[in-house]
């Protein structure tokens with residue numbers, strides 16, 4: 356039976372669009388470019404200090420927030436389709452797994468608790484002490500889930516008697 360040599364788990368997030376189980380962060384390139392452009396505009400405004408600068412700065416900040424929400428929610432949903440497409444093209448199996456508790460579960464001992472993730476970015480297992488970036492830990496959990504899900508999918512189905 357076909358058994359993939361390895362899996363790559365992808366954790367999707369808002370700050371880092373995707374974090375893979377090998378610890379790589381992928382950011383939306385367009386979004387970071389847009390944020391840099393906004394920061395430059397802000398600096399220009401502050402340097403010139405026109406009379407209405409404060410009001411315009413406030414309006415700009417609001418606009419920027421709206422844009423970031425829009426831009427990052429779009430790829431967040433599209434990413435799944437894109438990954439599936441790329442995987443099919445490359446001829447590798449693609450599985451979507453249940454993402455529940457992937458950021459609260461310890462990949463070493465299996466202990467699952469909300470307190471394992473004290474902040475958005477950090478993971479520390481309350482039972483065994485395993486620590487690391489929360490999104491990488493989630494990526495590892497996703498990978499492990501895909502591995503066991505695949506075994507289940509390819510298991511011979513017993514015929515009803």
Ligand SMILES: [Zn+2]
Nearest residue numbers: 461464480483
């Ligand atoms: Zn643990």
